[in-house]
Amino acid sequence: MTEFSSETSNLIEINKLCFGYKQRAVLNGVDIKIPKGRVTAIMGPSGSGKTTILRLIAGQLKANSGVIKVGGRDITRMSRNDLFLERRKMGVLFQSGALFTDLPVFENVAFPLRVHTRLSDSMIRDIVLVKLEAVGLRGARDLMPAELSGGMARRVALARAIVLDPQLILYDEPFAGQDPISIGILSDLIKRLNSALNLTSIVISHSVPETAAIADYIYVIARGKVADCGPTQRVINSEDPRVHQFMHGLPDGPVAFHYPAPDYRSDLGLDSTSHPSWPK
Amino acid sequence: MTILDQIAKLGQGGLVVVGNLGRAGMIVALALLGPPDFRHGPALLIRQLYSVGVFSLLIIAVSGLFVGMVLALQGYNLLIRFDAVEALGQAVSVTLVRELGPVISALLFAGRAGSALTAEIGLMKATEQLAAMEVIGVDPIRRVVRPRLWAGIIAMPLLAQIFNVVALWGAVIIGVGWLGVGADAFWTNMQDYLEFRRDIFNGVIKAAVFGGVITWIAVFQGYNTVPTSEGISRATTRTVVYSSLAVLGMDFLLTAVMFGVN
Numbered sequence: 001m002t003e004f005s006s007e008t009s010n011l012i013e014i015n016k017l018c019f020g021y022k023q024r025a026v027l028n029g030v031d032i033k034i035p036k037g038r039v040t041a042i043m044g045p046s047g048s049g050k051t052t053i054l055r056l057i058a059g060q061l062k063a064n065s066g067v068i069k070v071g072g073r074d075i076t077r078m079s080r081n082d083l084f085l086e087r088r089k090m091g092v093l094f095q096s097g098a099l100f101t102d103l104p105v106f107e108n109v110a111f112p113l114r115v116h117t118r119l120s121d122s123m124i125r126d127i128v129l130v131k132l133e134a135v136g137l138r139g140a141r142d143l144m145p146a147e148l149s150g151g152m153a154r155r156v157a158l159a160r161a162i163v164l165d166p167q168l169i170l171y172d173e174p175f176a177g178q179d180p181i182s183i184g185i186l187s188d189l190i191k192r193l194n195s196a197l198n199l200t201s202i203v204i205s206h207s208v209p210e211t212a213a214i215a216d217y218i219y220v221i222a223r224g225k226v227a228d229c230g231p232t233q234r235v236i237n238s239e240d241p242r243v244h245q246f247m248h249g250l251p252d253g254p255v256a257f258h259y260p261a262p263d264y265r266s267d268l269g270l271d272s273t274s275h276p277s278w279p280k
Numbered sequence: 281m282t283i284l285d286q287i288a289k290l291g292q293g294g295l296v297v298v299g300n301l302g303r304a305g306m307i308v309a310l311a312l313l314g315p316p317d318f319r320h321g322p323a324l325l326i327r328q329l330y331s332v333g334v335f336s337l338l339i340i341a342v343s344g345l346f347v348g349m350v351l352a353l354q355g356y357n358l359l360i361r362f363d364a365v366e367a368l369g370q371a372v373s374v375t376l377v378r379e380l381g382p383v384i385s386a387l388l389f390a391g392r393a394g395s396a397l398t399a400e401i402g403l404m405k406a407t408e409q410l411a412a413m414e415v416i417g418v419d420p421i422r423r424v425v426r427p428r429l430w431a432g433i434i435a436m437p438l439l440a441q442i443f444n445v446v447a448l449w450g451a452v453i454i455g456v457g458w459l460g461v462g463a464d465a466f467w468t469n470m471q472d473y474l475e476f477r478r479d480i481f482n483g484v485i486k487a488a489v490f491g492g493v494i495t496w497i498a499v500f501q502g503y504n505t506v507p508t509s510e511g512i513s514r515a516t517t518r519t520v521v522y523s524s525l526a527v528l529g530m531d532f533l534l535t536a537v538m539f540g541v542n
Contacts (some may be wrong), residue, residue, distance in 0.1 A: 058415050088417040098412035100504075101403075112416045115320070167454075 011036045011168060012057060017066035026052050028224035039194050040200040041211045041232075043220035045246060045255060049094075050204045053221070054170050058092055059083040059203070066090070071167065074273045088116060091161030095173040097153035099145040099160075105132070106141040109160045116164065131159040135189060140173045151182025158189060165192055169193075177205040183207075187214050208247055212236060220246060222255075304500040311426040311499075324427035325434075332393040332428070332495075333435035337442065339392050340385050344443040347384060348450025351375060356459050357449075365459075369466035370473040372451040377479045378539070381444040383531050386490035389436055390523040394498040397428055398519040401502025402512035410503075425499045429492065436491025437484045444483070452491075482538045489530060494523040 007269045011033035019027040026049040034040045043133050055061045056068060059075045068075040070086065078086060084107050109128045113119055119127070132138040135155040145153060154174060161169055171190060191214045194201045205211040212218070218235040220227045220243045228235055228243040236247050245253035265271050281289075352373045359365045392525060404410050410420045455461045474480065500517045505515035 060411060060414055074487045084414075084417045084419055086417050090415060092412070092415040094412060096408050098408035098413075100409055102408070112418075115416070115418050157412075 009032060009036055011071060012202075013067070014053075014057075015067045015069075017056065017068065018064045019049070019066075020064060025224055027056075029223075030221070030224070030226055032219055032226065032229075034200060034202055035193075035217065036200050037198060038216040039191065039203060039214055040217045040219065041203045041215035042219045042221060043205055043207060043208070043211060043246070044227075046206060047164075048221045049224055050206070050221055051172055053204070054092070054172050054204050058087065058090060058170060062093060063200075065246075068070060070085075088164060089167050091164070091166040091169040093154065093157050093161050093169065093171045093174060095176055097145075097150075097157040099148075099153055099157055101145050104141070105137065105143050105145070105148070105156050108145070108156060109163055112160065112164050114166045128159075130165050132156075134162070134193065135159045136139070149182075151178050151185065154178075154182075154186060154188070158193075159161075162197065165197065166199070168202070171201065171203045171205075173205055173207075174203065175205060175210045181211050188212055208236075208249065215219065215237075222246070242271065286449065300500075300504065303504060304496065307421060307425060307500055307503060308429065308496050310421045311429050314419075314426070317422060320423075321427065324423070325430055328427040328431035328437055331429045332389075333439065335396075335502045336389055336392045336435070336439055339388055340439045340443050341446045343384065343388055344381075344413070344446035345450040347380060347443075348372065348376070348452075349454045349516065351380070351447070351466045352451035352454035352459070354527055356455060356461065364443030365461050366465035367469055368451070368461050369468075369470035372455070373448060373474055374468040374479065376444050376447050376451075377474065377483045379531070379535070381447065382440045382483050382486040382490060383527060385440040385443040386436065386487065386494060386527045387524055389432075389439060389491065390494045390498075390527065391520055394431070394433075394494045394519045394523050397432075397498035398502040398505070398516045399512055401425075401428075401499055402505040402507070402515050404505065405505060406507035406509075421503075425503065428499055429495050432491040432498075433488055434491070436494070437487040440487035441484065478539075482534075485538075486531065486534050489534065490527050493526050493530060497523045497526060509519025 010033045012032070014030060017027055017030040017032075020196070030049075030053065032042070032053070042053055044050050052061065054116040057070065057075065059078065063076050066076070071089070073086065075083070075086065081254055084274055099105075100111065103111065106128055109265065110124050113124045113127060119125075129138055129141070129170065132141055135158050137152060137155055140148065140152065140156070145156070148156065174186050174190065187210050190201060190203065193199060203211055203215060212232050215232050217230065218232050219229040220235060220238075222242045228238045228240050235243065238244055238247065242254045244250070245255060251257055261267065263271070352368060355368050355371045356365060359367055359371065401410075404420075404424065410424065412419045413423060452463075452466065456463045456466055501515040501519045501522075505511045
């Protein structure tokens with residue numbers, strides 16, 4: 001698969017990745033390279049295996065076969081303890097935010113610091129306030145997760161994801177179910193944080209305009225394989241029929257509008273055998 | 281359905297059971313055998329002790345009071361036929377300390393704390409909180425499961441002893457206060473018959489085993505739940521049913537081992 005830029009090295013290299021549940025194959029020989037310091041989007045229709053790729057990169061799922069190298073280390077062969085150590089270098093923003101519901105905003109963001117560092121309370125307070133300020137929610141530090149809107153919850157989760165200054169951030173459907181203002185805030189934050197903190201970002205999404213606006217590169221996943229990849233504008237103009245249908249939101253095409261079903265007329269009992277008087 | 285299909289279905293069911301047992305075993309092994317966390321562990325344990333222990337206190341105490349009162353009433357009606365009402369203290373205390381204390385408080389614990397544990401962990405799974413912990417680099421089995429398991433093992437014997445004390449108090453109110461059994465006879469017979477090692481210590485061991493089994497079932501059901509509202513509801517029901525059956529089954533085994541046949 002393409003290595004997009006010769007100037008940037010790849011933080012993640014995925015080769016011949018296969019994954020499935022029992023007899024259903026979800027990913028079938030996927031090759032992906034994520035360049036350092038850039039925003040790369042992994043897109044595709046619902047059920048195409050995008051979130052599965054995220055969970056495989058985070059080591060939450062075990063690949064059936066293939067290699068996932070993050071910073072040169074193969075995630076698929078790591079022990080449970082090594083995996084937990086490796087995850088400290090990553091931040092993941094879940095679709096729901098996944099805030100700890102029994103902790104206020106401040107403690108949610110402070111959680112990774114309290115667990116992994118021995119910083120003093122005043123130092124933790126300063127770091128948390130800096131991160132909350134970066135997402136615009138310093139004033140919401142005392143609120144409980146139940147008191148936050150969906151967009152605010154994701155911003156708090158983003159502050160928590162960057163609190164340990166990771167190298168890599170994985171965003172799982174960051175724009176799903178958000179109002180236009182929240183989408184604007186989140187896409188601005190993703191782009192701004194990526195360059196300000198020198199991060200590498202992977203955005204898993206099926207929201208084409210919002211994702212295309214912030215992504216440097218796009219991978220389109222369809223039927224368990226990479227259908228196309230490359231710089232954003234090139235993928236948007238792709239001539240591959242599956243990619244074209246997805247990127248332009250066409251209702252019919254290689255992904256058919258109709259779910260496979262028996263013949264419509266016979267299903268309604270309108271064929272000539274059930275109604276002999278019906279004209280053939 | 282052909283015979284082969286039925287055999288295949290049976291085999292699939294067997295595989296699911298064996299798989300679940302294996303996963304449940306892994307969870308308890310990882311939770312109890314991993315390296316101790318002296319930095320965060322005590323605070324997490326105290327929080328869970330409060331949650332499963334203190335919140336179960338009221339239902340345990342109220343139930344204990346009524347169970348003790350009923351035991352005294354029924355015991356009196358039986359013993360008076362043989363002109364042996366002085367043995368009421370002995371009968372009530374042995375029944376409570378050996379059997380009813382650990383068993384009833386375990387059943388109440390399963391309904392009160394076990395179901396709450398399953399629902400809590402199931403919801404944490406459904407809202408991706410467990411996944412978030414994993415990607416932050418925190419093992420949810422050590423952070424979430426371990427303190428809850430130890431809290432169950434520690435809280436249950438204490439709750440059972442509180443149940444026994446309150447039930448005895450209920451028996452005294454009815455037996456001595458209402459039915460007129462002599463207080464001296466009640467307490468003396470009780471103290472003469474009860475042995476610390478044979479009765480009280482074995483009751484504590486029983487309660488600790490029940491606490492461990494109930495919490496194990498509860499945390500596994502929560503951890504293994506299908507992350508939907510229906511899945512959590514089913515898991516919570518399974519926790520109460522499985523742990524109640526496990527308590528009654530284990531009670532027979534432990535009684536056979538501890539007391540045998542005289």
